[in-house]
Amino acid sequence: MKKTLLLVAVVGGMLMACTDKKQTTENNMEQTLNLTQEWDKVFPQSDKVEHSKITFHNRYGITLVADMYKPKNTKGKLPAIAVSGPFGAVKEQVSGLYAQTLAERGFLAIAFDPSFTGESGGEPRQMASPDINTEDFLAAVDFLSVQDYVDSERIGIIGICGWGGMAVNAAALDPRIKATVASTMYDMTRVASNGYFDSDDSKEKRDIQRKAIAQQRTEDYKNGTYKRGGGVLTKEQLTDETPQFVKEYSDYYTTPRGYHKRSGGSNDGWNVSGCQSFLNQPLLCYAHEITNPVLLIHGEKAHSRYFSETAFEKMTGQKPAIPDTLEAGKNWSAIVGNKELLIIPGAVHTALYDDRAGVIPYDKMEAFFRENLK
Numbered sequence: 001m002k003k004t005l006l007l008v009a010v011v012g013g014m015l016m017a018c019t020d021k022k023q024t025t026e027n028n029m030e031q032t033l034n035l036t037q038e039w040d041k042v043f044p045q046s047d048k049v050e051h052s053k054i055t056f057h058n059r060y061g062i063t064l065v066a067d068m069y070k071p072k073n074t075k076g077k078l079p080a081i082a083v084s085g086p087f088g089a090v091k092e093q094v095s096g097l098y099a100q101t102l103a104e105r106g107f108l109a110i111a112f113d114p115s116f117t118g119e120s121g122g123e124p125r126q127m128a129s130p131d132i133n134t135e136d137f138l139a140a141v142d143f144l145s146v147q148d149y150v151d152s153e154r155i156g157i158i159g160i161c162g163w164g165g166m167a168v169n170a171a172a173l174d175p176r177i178k179a180t181v182a183s184t185m186y187d188m189t190r191v192a193s194n195g196y197f198d199s200d201d202s203k204e205k206r207d208i209q210r211k212a213i214a215q216q217r218t219e220d221y222k223n224g225t226y227k228r229g230g231g232v233l234t235k236e237q238l239t240d241e242t243p244q245f246v247k248e249y250s251d252y253y254t255t256p257r258g259y260h261k262r263s264g265g266s267n268d269g270w271n272v273s274g275c276q277s278f279l280n281q282p283l284l285c286y287a288h289e290i291t292n293p294v295l296l297i298h299g300e301k302a303h304s305r306y307f308s309e310t311a312f313e314k315m316t317g318q319k320p321a322i323p324d325t326l327e328a329g330k331n332w333s334a335i336v337g338n339k340e341l342l343i344i345p346g347a348v349h350t351a352l353y354d355d356r357a358g359v360i361p362y363d364k365m366e367a368f369f370r371e372n373l374k
Helices: 003-027 096-102 130-145 160-174 188-196 203-223 244-253 305-316 361-373
Strands: 051-055 063-071 078-084 108-112 148-159 179-183 296-301 332-336 339-344
Touching: 003 078, 051 096, 051 130, 051 148, 051 160, 063 078, 063 130, 078 096, 078 130, 078 160, 096 108, 096 148, 096 361, 108 130, 130 148, 130 160, 148 160, 148 361, 160 179, 160 188, 160 296, 179 361, 188 305, 296 305, 296 361, 305 339
Parallel strands: 078 108, 078 148, 148 179, 179 296, 296 339
Antiparallel strands: 051 063, 063 108, 332 339
16 A cells, blocks of 8 residues: 555656656757748749738757748648758758749748757757757647638658658658758768768778767867868868769858858758768668658759669559650659659759759649649
């Protein structure tokens, strides 16, 4: 009897503690942040949409900041899309352009800064996590699901570059996501653990990384600061030996085409230890269990194209038979069930960052979301 009473008392105390903590947490779920009020995007503002700043929180208590783009003169509940990426970029760059363009086409869209980046919360800055950054997408869905102007049964997401892999991972976790687009996708866990083109896929190479990061963690703790890895190379730093895709990143991130002062991942880089967990936490393990539609978009000439090809194969069980040469101006696609891989002829990775080359398939994305968010 005494043991029973003791157990009841302990459990009751735990419940009271949990209740108190819940109340405290709910009262402080969102951090107060200083948000930029002026238009500071790398693309012009559209007169067809209403723009506003919003905040929401993820389940780790990090407050995220987003730009909301709402079609003008609309009534009732709208289909909604949450957009993020590329990896290390901010919402004033690529994701904002995608979101604003889709809002012009009738969707409510938000472009958010992931945890630890841009205007969003999270300390220390310039950290990344396959779990937390996947959670950021789910938190965006949380927010959209409870808005009066959103149809909670018609929510989709778009992940660009490194956030393409996060988007696919989020789609595998959350059936509230009715449709997913991954544009010019990276699987960050694969490139972190295997190197580009899987050239470092060995225990020996990973051990070198593990040792280097472990040593850096010791140094960081000793110094009380986090060493940054360095950003995208500037034009002056490029050489004849620099890989072409690195030159393409430089052409976007370090020029007026795409430079933004808050884009920490491209300006001074991630913390050296900031992406450690990507070495052994693969993102696409359960991509084959995604039941809702997914559209993968990639450039024919993109160095990263193999990420989308592999993702498509994981989701469908079929390797896409992409021709060696595609006809200019004619997109190629492979479709298995409700999964599609769309290849843009001649396009490199960063061609899908902005519409300078006029190849971002907005018509296709609009049709995809209209069909699957209805």
